Amino acid sequence: MSENNQNKSLSQKVFGAEANSAASIDEKSLGKYSDIAIRMFHTKVLKTSEMLLPAIGELAGKFLVGLETYKTVYYVTVLRLDMKYVTFILMLIGIYDVLNNPLMGMAYDKTRSRWGKARPYILLSPLPFFLSTFILYSGAIFLGKTPGDSPKKIIFLFVMLFIQETFSTIYSIPRDNMVTLMSPNPKDRITVGLLRSYLGNIGAQIIFAIFPPVFELSNKGYISIDLATVFSILAAFTAVLGTVGNIAMAIGCKERIMLQPKPAPITKTMFYVLKNKYARRNFLANFAVSWWSDGGYRWDFVTQQEIFGGSIPSLIAYTPFNILDVLSVSFIPKFQKLFKYNNKKAVLWLRAWDLVSALLMSIFGVMFVDKKWVIIGIYALFHALDGVNNGPANVFEGELEREINDYTEYMTGERPDGTFGILTGLITKVTAPLNAYLTIKVFNWSGYDPNITSVFWSQGNKLVYQKVFFLFAGISLLPSVIKAIPYFFYDLTGEKREKMYIALNERRALIAKTKENELDEEIKDLAEMLGEEQTADAAQ
Numbered sequence: 001m002s003e004n005n006q007n008k009s010l011s012q013k014v015f016g017a018e019a020n021s022a023a024s025i026d027e028k029s030l031g032k033y034s035d036i037a038i039r040m041f042h043t044k045v046l047k048t049s050e051m052l053l054p055a056i057g058e059l060a061g062k063f064l065v066g067l068e069t070y071k072t073v074y075y076v077t078v079l080r081l082d083m084k085y086v087t088f089i090l091m092l093i094g095i096y097d098v099l100n101n102p103l104m105g106m107a108y109d110k111t112r113s114r115w116g117k118a119r120p121y122i123l124l125s126p127l128p129f130f131l132s133t134f135i136l137y138s139g140a141i142f143l144g145k146t147p148g149d150s151p152k153k154i155i156f157l158f159v160m161l162f163i164q165e166t167f168s169t170i171y172s173i174p175r176d177n178m179v180t181l182m183s184p185n186p187k188d189r190i191t192v193g194l195l196r197s198y199l200g201n202i203g204a205q206i207i208f209a210i211f212p213p214v215f216e217l218s219n220k221g222y223i224s225i226d227l228a229t230v231f232s233i234l235a236a237f238t239a240v241l242g243t244v245g246n247i248a249m250a251i252g253c254k255e256r257i258m259l260q261p262k263p264a265p266i267t268k269t270m271f272y273v274l275k276n277k278y279a280r281r282n283f284l285a286n287f288a289v290s291w292w293s294d295g296g297y298r299w300d301f302v303t304q305q306e307i308f309g310g311s312i313p314s315l316i317a318y319t320p321f322n323i324l325d326v327l328s329v330s331f332i333p334k335f336q337k338l339f340k341y342n343n344k345k346a347v348l349w350l351r352a353w354d355l356v357s358a359l360l361m362s363i364f365g366v367m368f369v370d371k372k373w374v375i376i377g378i379y380a381l382f383h384a385l386d387g388v389n390n391g392p393a394n395v396f397e398g399e400l401e402r403e404i405n406d407y408t409e410y411m412t413g414e415r416p417d418g419t420f421g422i423l424t425g426l427i428t429k430v431t432a433p434l435n436a437y438l439t440i441k442v443f444n445w446s447g448y449d450p451n452i453t454s455v456f457w458s459q460g461n462k463l464v465y466q467k468v469f470f471l472f473a474g475i476s477l478l479p480s481v482i483k484a485i486p487y488f489f490y491d492l493t494g495e496k497r498e499k500m501y502i503a504l505n506e507r508r509a510l511i512a513k514t515k516e517n518e519l520d521e522e523i524k525d526l527a528e529m530l531g532e533e534q535t536a537d538a539a540q
Contacts (some may be wrong), residue, residue, distance in 0.1 A: 021413035030506035037505035055195035059241035107417030116255035118174035123250035129167035130239035137235035140228035190491025213311035259507035269416035281486035289479035295442035299472035324387030350393040362474030
């Protein structure tokens with residue numbers, strides 16, 4: 001053991017930079033690559049197709065998110081399972097996730113192939129994932145209207161959720177990290193985030209525009225199509241788009257980030273969260289609210305059908321948001337200038353904006369829950385205010401999360417995106433039993449009876465609907481406040497942020513050298529392209 005290492009305190013040993021990281025390698029070793037590192041940080045390198053393909057994948061993902069918004073309605077109303085069985089099954093799947101996520105995280109972090117780190121998984125996993133999703137949401141067709149405590153239904157739901165969760169993990173970890181591996185330029189990632197947000201918002205709105213009207217017309221007997229068929233059709237469309245869109249992304253997008261050829265042992269990488277002070281703070285904040293529950297039911301759907309009064313009034317309530325949500329992506333450059341390209345400042349202000357809007361919506365909504373057009377107006381106003389900043393807030397927060405992960409690579413020399421998520425994801429699994437208990441308690445507290453046909457004011461109880469609207473609009477207020485606290489201490493901004501990225505790019509170039517002491521072909525191509533662009537700029 002060296003004298004320097006002996007003199008280090010326990011805190012330095014645990015939280016300090018690793019010896020081979022960009023934070024600790026001497027400037028002389030990295031300095032020879034400073035020119036290309038600076039250009040990599042400032043020059044956009046993604047092709048148009050590489051910007052669009054992740055957005056198409058996001059479109060498919062949001063279709064699925066839109067469909068799964070109504071999953072509890074499917075389990076309880078269509079499959080006719082008792083809420084206690086649904087909650088218990090979801091708890092078991094959550095416990096299984098404790099094992100599933102770490103195994104996939106370890107496999108992902110160890111992957112080094114000619115196709116890259118994420119692309120092989122994105123190529124092979126969408127088909128089984130989306131196929132299992134389609135079968136899950138088509139189950140009510142062939143299971144029929146058997147009783148809600150039928151063992152056949154309970155086993156079907158558990159098995160299909162088990163299969164879906166398995167492939168979801170294989171699919172989602174690489175997909176969520178793909179954009180980070182595509183370009184060393186933060187502006188590239190912001191652009192991709194912008195396009196993903198734009199198409200994703202459209203995808204979600206399509207599902208939201210289709211499902212509630214069909215549900216209402218079916219409930220009122222105006223159309224003969226049943227909800228089991230509706231879920232199956234939407235799941236089939238989502239499965240086809242998701243499979244094709246994500247495979248196209250795997251084929252058409254490159255990974256340009258140079259990674260450590262031989263990753264560190266899993267026993268080290270899974271604890272690299274300790275080297276990242278920003279991640280540690282987020283971990284503690286998430287742990288503090290991981291037990292939180294909104295009762296597990298789709299209170300937005302109940303609000304639309306029973307408080308607003310159906311599809312047409314709901315369309316009026318949601319239209320301002322739907323328009324501004326899509327347009328909000330165009331506000332990103334304006335918000336960037338307003339907050340002087342400081343992602344931290346942007347996220348804090350925009351999330352504070354959301355918090356105030358949700359608080360006022362909850363207060364006035366609970367007061368006027370029995371005044372149909374008044375509450376529709378209240379919701380339209382405050383939800384529209386959310387729509388104005390929705391695109392920018394999501395894009396800036398997404399880039400802030402990528403910066404935090406980049407800081408891990410800066411401090412450790414590794415990029416353990418898969419195993420990094422083990423500790424951060426574990427918190428929700430540890431508290432899953434408490435969350436399941438609270439889900440049942442909160443659902444019972446609401447007084448809502450899901451066995452009553454969901455039409456306007458069908459519960460006939462103002463107090464029930466006051467609770468429903470609070471669970472819909474206000475239950476997330478405290479978790480949102482707690483999760484925002486770590487960002488007040490986030491200081492990876494300005495010159496400090498730029499120096500980190502330049503050092504990262506210098507080290508990436510350093511480890512890309514071949515045995516002949518020449519740069520890797522990918523780095524060569526990137527350097528030549530950057531050089532050509534620099535020459536063209538000078539000529540102009």
